[in-house]
Amino acid sequence: MTTSPFPLPADDRARSPHTGYTRAHWEAAADGLLDAAWKWATPGRALLDLPGRPSRSGVRSDGLEGYARTFLTAAFRVAGAEGKDPHNWLERYADGLTAGTRTPGRDDTESWPLILDHTVFGQPMVESASVAIGLRLTRPWLWDRLDAATQDRAEQWLRGALRHTPAPNNWYLFPFSVAGFLESVGRGDAETARARQRALDLLEVWYRGEGWYADGDARAFDHYNGWALHLYPVLDAYLSGDAELSAHYGARLSEHLESFSLMFGADGAPLHFGRSLTYRFAAGAAVGMGAVSGHTPLAPGVSRRLISGSLRYFLERGSAGDDGLLSLGWHGPHDATLQVYSGPASPYWASKAFVALLAPPEHPLWTAEEEPAPSEGPDRVLSLPSPGLLVQSTRADGIVRLHNHGSDHLRPHEGDSAELSDPLYARLAYSTATGPTASANTADNHLSIRVGGSRSSRARIRPMGAGHGEGWGWAASWHRPAFPEGAPMVPGLRVESVTVARGRYELRVHRILGAPAGARAELTGWATDPGGAVRSALLGLHGWPEKEDVRAPQGTAYTRWALLPRLGAEVEGTDVLVALASLTAGTDAGPLGDAVSRVEVNGETVTVRWADDGSTTRIGFAPLEVVHTR
Numbered sequence: 001m002t003t004s005p006f007p008l009p010a011d012d013r014a015r016s017p018h019t020g021y022t023r024a025h026w027e028a029a030a031d032g033l034l035d036a037a038w039k040w041a042t043p044g045r046a047l048l049d050l051p052g053r054p055s056r057s058g059v060r061s062d063g064l065e066g067y068a069r070t071f072l073t074a075a076f077r078v079a080g081a082e083g084k085d086p087h088n089w090l091e092r093y094a095d096g097l098t099a100g101t102r103t104p105g106r107d108d109t110e111s112w113p114l115i116l117d118h119t120v121f122g123q124p125m126v127e128s129a130s131v132a133i134g135l136r137l138t139r140p141w142l143w144d145r146l147d148a149a150t151q152d153r154a155e156q157w158l159r160g161a162l163r164h165t166p167a168p169n170n171w172y173l174f175p176f177s178v179a180g181f182l183e184s185v186g187r188g189d190a191e192t193a194r195a196r197q198r199a200l201d202l203l204e205v206w207y208r209g210e211g212w213y214a215d216g217d218a219r220a221f222d223h224y225n226g227w228a229l230h231l232y233p234v235l236d237a238y239l240s241g242d243a244e245l246s247a248h249y250g251a252r253l254s255e256h257l258e259s260f261s262l263m264f265g266a267d268g269a270p271l272h273f274g275r276s277l278t279y280r281f282a283a284g285a286a287v288g289m290g291a292v293s294g295h296t297p298l299a300p301g302v303s304r305r306l307i308s309g310s311l312r313y314f315l316e317r318g319s320a321g322d323d324g325l326l327s328l329g330w331h332g333p334h335d336a337t338l339q340v341y342s343g344p345a346s347p348y349w350a351s352k353a354f355v356a357l358l359a360p361p362e363h364p365l366w367t368a369e370e371e372p373a374p375s376e377g378p379d380r381v382l383s384l385p386s387p388g389l390l391v392q393s394t395r396a397d398g399i400v401r402l403h404n405h406g407s408d409h410l411r412p413h414e415g416d417s418a419e420l421s422d423p424l425y426a427r428l429a430y431s432t433a434t435g436p437t438a439s440a441n442t443a444d445n446h447l448s449i450r451v452g453g454s455r456s457s458r459a460r461i462r463p464m465g466a467g468h469g470e471g472w473g474w475a476a477s478w479h480r481p482a483f484p485e486g487a488p489m490v491p492g493l494r495v496e497s498v499t500v501a502r503g504r505y506e507l508r509v510h511r512i513l514g515a516p517a518g519a520r521a522e523l524t525g526w527a528t529d530p531g532g533a534v535r536s537a538l539l540g541l542h543g544w545p546e547k548e549d550v551r552a553p554q555g556t557a558y559t560r561w562a563l564l565p566r567l568g569a570e571v572e573g574t575d576v577l578v579a580l581a582s583l584t585a586g587t588d589a590g591p592l593g594d595a596v597s598r599v600e601v602n603g604e605t606v607t608v609r610w611a612d613d614g615s616t617t618r619i620g621f622a623p624l625e626v627v628h629t630r
Helices: 023-038 059-080 089-100 123-137 148-161 170-184 190-206 224-240 243-260 277-293 300-315 346-358
Strands: 207-209 380-384 389-393 400-404 429-431 447-451 462-469 472-479 494-502 505-524 535-542 546-552 562-584 596-602 605-610 616-620 625-629
Touching: 023 059, 023 300, 023 346, 059 089, 059 123, 059 346, 089 123, 089 148, 123 148, 123 170, 123 224, 148 170, 170 190, 170 224, 190 207, 190 224, 224 243, 224 277, 224 346, 243 277, 277 300, 277 346, 300 346, 380 462, 380 472, 389 462, 389 472, 389 494, 400 494, 429 562, 447 494, 462 625, 472 625, 494 616, 494 625, 535 596, 562 596, 562 605
Parallel strands: none
Antiparallel strands: 380 389, 389 400, 400 429, 447 505, 462 472, 472 494, 494 505, 505 562, 535 562, 546 562, 596 605, 605 616, 616 625
C-alpha cells in the first residue's frame, strides 16, 4: 500500500474507527484530484488533455471528458459547501464552458466536439450529462452569472444530446439529465419532456426486481446499477423536489442497497466484476445517494464506513499516481481491466462518489460514528434470483465473493459466440480480493469443454434459479459451450452449473449433456499470487481424476503473476461432476477435504454431507432442485 498522493487531514479514529476518514478527508480528496487534473487544461480552460493513450473517440473528446467529469467533482464539492469555493474551481469551469461552446465542432484548441449519435464517436453525449448536472448543482454560483449569449450557446450544445440516438442502455439517462437541467433553468419544452419520459419508460422495462436494473434489454447486471441507473433518477428527483419520483425510484434504490451494501470487502474494496472498473470508488455513489436522499436501509455510520472505506482503499493502493492523476486501471494501471472506450480522463467518473458531499457537515452521514460494514458481520450468503447472483461473505477474512449465474453483458440479438465471452462477466465467480485472468491466459473460475484441441467459452448465461436459507445459498445457470471461430460447434452440447455457498466453501456441481466422444472437461478455481495472503483451493469430489496448477503470466488486477488450480476429466454423453472450491485469507483454514464427510452421486442427483455439523445438501437435475437439511 502507498500513502495518498495529496495531503489529507489526520485520521479521526474517534468518529471513524474503521477508516479514519471524515467529511474533511472527502473535501481534501476532491481538491487534490482537481488540482492534479487542472494542470493539464488548455489555455482557455475548455479541455483537460490528460496524458495517456487516447480512447477510440479521439483526443478532443477525451479533453471534453476531462473537463466534464472533473466538473462533477467540483460541483459536488461546492454545492455541498453551499457555494463556498476557496480554490475558485467554478471560475475555471465557467471560463471553459464559455470557450468550449463558442464554436462547437471546430478543430481548434478549445472548441468542444458536437454531440452526435452513439455510433458516430458518441462519447460527448455521455459527457453532456456531467456538464448538465454540474451546472444544475452550481446554478447560483455559475450558470446564473453567465451572460445570456453564453447560456444560449451552452443550451444549443446540450440539446445535441436530445436530438441524437444514445446507446441502447444507461445512455438514455444522459439526455434525461440534460433535459432535467434545461427544465430547471426555465428552458424546457416538448423536446426535453420527450427525452425525460423516454428514459423513465425504459427504466420500467429494465427493472427486474430486488433493486436491480438490467443495463439495457438483455441481462447486464453490474456496477452501472449504482453509479448510473439508480444515481441519475434519484439525484434528479432530489434536486427537483419531486416527491412522487423520489418515492418511486428511491424505494428501488433502498432495496438495491439491501444487497449491494454486502458487496464491499472489509478492506473497502468493491467487487471486481463487470465493465468500467476504472471508475473505482464510484462504486460507492449509490450508497452516498441513498444517505443524501434518505432512501437507504443503512445506518449513517454504515454508509460512511462503506464510502470512506472504498475511497481510502483506492487512494492507498496507487489508483492516483505520484502526480495525483487517476490511472487507467484498478490499483495502478492495468490494461486488462479496460474497455476500448476508456481514455485518460475516463477514471474521473469516480467523481460520482462525491455525491456524498451534498450531505451538509451536520448530516448524520458525517456526524454518526462509523459502524461495521455488512461484510464485517457474521458470515452471510444472499441469493438474488432476479439478476441471477449469489453473494457470499466471510467475517474471518472480510472477502466477498459473487457467483455469477445471470449477468453476461450480451445484447439480445447476439448468440453463443466465443468472441463475445468477456472475462469481466463470463466467469463463474468474482471477489473483492481477486480479479479475473486476462483473455489470453487460462480462464479462472471456468468450466470448459475441450473438443478437438479447442477450449470452450461461456458467453450467454441462462439463469435457472437461486435461493438461500440460514447460512447457505445457491444459484444455477446453463450455457452452450462456445468454441473459437473456425472450430466446429457441437450440437446438443450443454453445461448446467450449480453453486452452493456455505461459510468459505463453494460446492460446484456441473451436469454436462451431449459431450462427444473424446471430449474433456476442465474446471478452474480462483487465480491468486501463490506467495500472497489470499489462497485458492480446488478439490475434486466426484468425477475429477486429474489436478494441476496452471500459470497466468499476465496476472490479474491484484497481482502481476497468478497461479490457479485446474481439474480435468474425460467426458462423454451425460456426466455429473462435483468439486469444492475455496478462496480465503483466514489463518485457520483447514484442508478442503476436511469440510465434507460424504459425497454420493446417484444418477443425476448429488448428495453432500458436511463434516462440521452433519447437514446435507442435495442437488437434483431435471427438474432442478437444491435442498439443504440439518
